[in-house]
Amino acid sequence: MTxxxxxxxxxxxxTQSSDDNRLKLLEATMKRHQHRPDALIEVLxxxxxxxxxxxxxxxxxxxxxxxxxxxxxxxxxxxxHFFSLVPPGEHNCTICLGTACYVKGAAAILGELEQQxxxxxxxxxxxxxxxxxAARCLGACGIAPAVVLDGQVIGHxxxxxxQTRVAELLK
Amino acid sequence: MPLSEYIIMRELNHxxxxxFAVYRRVGGWETYAAALRExxxxxxxxxxxxSGLRGRGGAGFPTxxxxxxxxxxxxxxxxLCNCDESEPxxxxxxxxxxxxxxxxxxxxxLSAYAIECHTAYIYMRGEFASAALLLEQAIAxxxxxxxxxxxxxxxxxxxxxxxxxxxxxxxxxxxxxxxxSLEGKLGQPRLKPPFPxxxxxxxxxxxxxxxxxxxxxxxxxxxxxxxxxxxGTEKSPGTKCFSISGHVNRPGNYELPFGVPLRELIESPEYxxxxxxxxxxxxxxxxxxxxxxxxxKHLDTPLDYEGVAxxxxxxxxxxxxVLDDSVKAPHxxxxxxxxxxxxxxxxxxxxxxxxxWLVKVLHRMAEEGHGxxxxxxxxxxxxxxxxxxxxxxxxxxxxxxxxxALELFPEEFEAIVKG
Ligand SMILES: Cc1cc2nc3c(=O)[nH]c(=O)nc-3n(C[C@H](O)[C@H](O)[C@H](O)COP(=O)(O)O)c2cc1C
Ligand code: SF4
Ligand code: FES
Numbered sequence: 001m002t003x004x005x006x007x008x009x010x011x012x013x014x015t016q017s018s019d020d021n022r023l024k025l026l027e028a029t030m031k032r033h034q035h036r037p038d039a040l041i042e043v044l045x046x047x048x049x050x051x052x053x054x055x056x057x058x059x060x061x062x063x064x065x066x067x068x069x070x071x072x073x074x075x076x077x078x079x080x081h082f083f084s085l086v087p088p089g090e091h092n093c094t095i096c097l098g099t100a101c102y103v104k105g106a107a108a109i110l111g112e113l114e115q116q117x118x119x120x121x122x123x124x125x126x127x128x129x130x131x132x133x134a135a136r137c138l139g140a141c142g143i144a145p146a147v148v149l150d151g152q153v154i155g156h157x158x159x160x161x162x163q164t165r166v167a168e169l170l171k
Numbered sequence: 172m173p174l175s176e177y178i179i180m181r182e183l184n185h186x187x188x189x190x191f192a193v194y195r196r197v198g199g200w201e202t203y204a205a206a207l208r209e210x211x212x213x214x215x216x217x218x219x220x221x222s223g224l225r226g227r228g229g230a231g232f233p234t235x236x237x238x239x240x241x242x243x244x245x246x247x248x249x250x251l252c253n254c255d256e257s258e259p260x261x262x263x264x265x266x267x268x269x270x271x272x273x274x275x276x277x278x279x280x281l282s283a284y285a286i287e288c289h290t291a292y293i294y295m296r297g298e299f300a301s302a303a304l305l306l307e308q309a310i311a312x313x314x315x316x317x318x319x320x321x322x323x324x325x326x327x328x329x330x331x332x333x334x335x336x337x338x339x340x341x342x343x344x345x346x347x348x349x350x351x352s353l354e355g356k357l358g359q360p361r362l363k364p365p366f367p368x369x370x371x372x373x374x375x376x377x378x379x380x381x382x383x384x385x386x387x388x389x390x391x392x393x394x395x396x397x398x399x400x401x402x403g404t405e406k407s408p409g410t411k412c413f414s415i416s417g418h419v420n421r422p423g424n425y426e427l428p429f430g431v432p433l434r435e436l437i438e439s440p441e442y443x444x445x446x447x448x449x450x451x452x453x454x455x456x457x458x459x460x461x462x463x464x465x466x467x468k469h470l471d472t473p474l475d476y477e478g479v480a481x482x483x484x485x486x487x488x489x490x491x492x493v494l495d496d497s498v499k500a501p502h503x504x505x506x507x508x509x510x511x512x513x514x515x516x517x518x519x520x521x522x523x524x525x526x527x528w529l530v531k532v533l534h535r536m537a538e539e540g541h542g543x544x545x546x547x548x549x550x551x552x553x554x555x556x557x558x559x560x561x562x563x564x565x566x567x568x569x570x571x572x573x574x575x576a577l578e579l580f581p582e583e584f585e586a587i588v589k590g
Contacts, residue, residue, distance in 0.1 A: 040355035041338055045297075072356075079357045079516075080338030082297045098259045099460060100416040102506045103498055136341070136510050137259040138298065141416035141492075142423045 022050040023061075030065050037066050040076055044083055053084045089124040089131035091169050093162075094148040098137030101145040105159075109145060110134060112159050113166065129170055173441050178390050178402070178410050179383060180426040182270040189305075191312040194273040200318055202393040203281045207326045215285035215392060222391045222399045223408040228253055228344075228381035229459070229487050231407070231476040234388075238286050240368035241376045249372045250283045250291040251353070251379040255337055255344035257296055258459035259510055260490035263412040263424045264382040268302045271386070272309040278385035279332055280318060281392065286378050289329050294349050297337040306334055341514035345563055346379045347371075348516065359518045360563040383412055403429035407475035411486075417493040420444035429475040433457065433465075436474060437493055450495040454579075458487025460507050461568030464575035500580035501587060504572040505533035511569035522566025525557035529573055542588035550577060550584075 029046040033039030043066065047058050054077050063073040077083045095101075095110045110121060113132060119125060121134035140146040143155025147162060150169070154162070177183050187193040194200070206215060220235025241248060252275070256264040268275055283291045295303045310332050313319045321329050335353055337343050343352045347361035350372045371377025387409060391399045400408045407429035413436060416422040421444040427436065433455065436442050446452060455465040457474070463484040465472065472482040479486040494503065512526035532550055536542050554570045561567050577584060 036355075038353070038355035041352065042336070045336055045338065075357055076355070080297070080340050082337075082339035097506070098510070099456075099492055099503065099506055100260060100422070103417060103494055103503070136513060137257065137261075139256055139262040139265050139296070141260055141262055141414065141490075144416060144422065 025050055026062075027065070030062075035066055037068050040066055040068065040073065041080070044073075044077055048083060053087050055085075087124070087128065090129050091150050092131040092133060092148075093150075093166060094133040094135050094138075095121070096136075096138045096140070096144070096146045096148075097134045098141065098144075100137070100141035104145045106145040109147065109157055109159050109162060112163060116163050116166065130166070174402075174410065174426060174428070177426050178399075179267060179271065179274070179386050179412055180424070181274065183426075188271050188273070189269070191273060191309070191316075194271075195316075198393065199273050199389075200277055200313070200316070202389045203277050203284070203318060204324055206281060206392060207284060207324055207328055210392075212285050212287050215281070218392060218396055219285065219388060221396045223406070224384065224387055224391060224399075225407060225409075225476065226381055227383035227387075227411065227489065229258070229461070231486060234380060234384055237368065237380075238282075238378055240366065241286060241378065242369055245376050246287070247290065247375055248286055248288040249375055249377040250279065250286060250288045251346075251349065251372065251377060252279050252291065252293040252382060252385055253344060253346070253349060253379055254293055254295045254299070254302075254382045255341075255349065256299075256382075257341040257344055257514075258461065258488050258490060259507070260414060260416055260456065260459050260492045261488040262414045262416075263489070265296075265299060265302055266424050267382055267386060267412065268299075268306060272305050273313075274386050274389060275382055276306065276309045276313055276332065277318075278388045280313070280330060282378075282380065282385050282388050283330050283332075284328060285388075288378075289331065291330065291332045292353060292372075293332065293334045294343070294353060295334055295336050297339045300336075303334055303336060310334070340516070341510075342516045342563075342565055345565065348563075349379065350377065357516070359516045362562075404473070404475045404477075406477050407486075411474070411489045413474065413489045413491055415443045415491045415493065417491075418447045418450065418495040418497070419493050420447055427474065430473045430478065432470070433472045433474055433491070434470040436491065437470070443493070446493070446495055448495075450497065452493060453496045453498060454492075454494040454500070454503060456484075456490075456492040456494075457482075458485045459490040460492075460510060461485075461564070461571055462487045463571050464579060466579060499537070500576040500583045501533060501537040504576035505530070505537040507572035508533060508569055511565060511572075515565065515569075519562035519566065521557045521560040522562065522569065525553055525561075525566065526569050528553050529569070533573070536584070536587045540587060542584070542590060544588065546588055547577070547581070547584050 059073045063070040119132045124131040145157045147154045147157040182188050216238050224234045225231040279291050340358045342348045343358040348358040352358040367377045403409045410426050410428050412424050412426045425442045438445050452467040469482045476486050508529045512530045515522045515526050517523045558570050
């Protein structure tokens, strides 16, 4: 995929250099599912795990291998929130905006991070360093407000501490 | 009073029950092994029917009755265990899997045998990657011990259990959308009838049950119907893992017999431990975001399906969200309907457009504090056009927050309109 953002360009180079191996791994997953069309979601999970996000080229090759129309593959890739068609940041910070977190000040946490990073929820910084994301109820309401920083769940998040941790990551 | 013996949250009786060896030591998998050798599937279905077990996924439908809907002599059949758990406020399935995973797998296996099926799927919410790994491991241990696979324990019964990861879509918790998703498609609901028991996954008879529902089954068969029914009420027997969150001192999951008053769950130091800072209760949402709201005057409502229904709401998934007087009703309605808008699958117009317009008006009112003369009638008119017209329950659920907020706290909307 060609994108104008610097993040896109770096990822693109990375993708090409180890392309062969990843395609092999993806093919192995498809083979394990006997190239059955109903394995599409599993296959897209694998593709995103390998490449970080789903490019049009990847979607087309998956469509061909699973004998599906590209429209179906594109439809599934865009229907499910988990799949991303744009490159993710190196780090990611997800703020839960579900009801339990919202009533415990999640909106303020998001607001302060948006200010700190100069990003809106759903955006990735221009240098590709960090993505700021908002989520609906993560199923961790017992420890609201909940934030996920690079896959690690932080309960009872405190805005100041979170901002410090994010700043640390970006150093 | 907390239970002396838990039915589901058994890590409170046996701290290391998440380890296979410990689960075995406390009798785990024995019920299943004995059932395969000594009981017919029909006898098991009868016991589940007699136990009065009701589905924990939201509707409270009697599990044994549902199993009885399978058409005679039509095979293959499938069992689906629903662990999509995405209803805001609901977080017990995840914890059950974390702390007592083997009971979930034994429950799936025993239920599969009872409905004469040889392939079961566990549909996991996409975000639950670590829980999926735990279950994968529990399944592997069960295979290694000979409880799954071919000719199990020499009885001739075959069973395979697979885990399927979702990919972030609340609607996939709806049973027919879940089946579409398992088939690798967009998670959009199917028209019912035909009901899944008749025509489900790949067009075959399919039973779908929640994680907590299935985890009850080994305990019912092990300890007997009378023991099971000694918990809870006549119509809502057994216990429920309530997820309580919001402005309470001790949010978390608590397993209580059905019928305990709401007040006890909120105030008892054994459970949620009262309201943060002693502030007054303003809004209680007793069954996940899809349930109509209750208020402080409903604190004596017994937490069982009938009791909560009589109070004008529903027990739903047992996710109790308690909010104090620091929140404003229009804001809460806005946040909840924004969730439904985001998760609307787009298949039908009343839900897709209705949630869009509700959120548009609510955003302006709640977030920007700007009201227009016609806002209140507009909101009423939007949800009335949705009510009863949506293709599935997601759209119907989206009506609840705004309808409740307007009904219970009209003055807060009027104040925004007046400016
Ligand atoms: C929008 C929507 C989301 C749902 N999400 C879930 C869910 O996450 N988990 C669940 O068990 N049931 C969920 N349900 C209910 C299921 O459709 C189904 O009734 C349930 O899994 C049946 O299991 P039970 O009989 O054990 O309750 C949902 C229903 C709707 C309409
Ligand atoms: S009610 Fe909403 S979620 Fe359900 S089918 Fe219609 S658009 Fe989809
Ligand atoms: S609302 Fe944030 S985890 Fe449930």
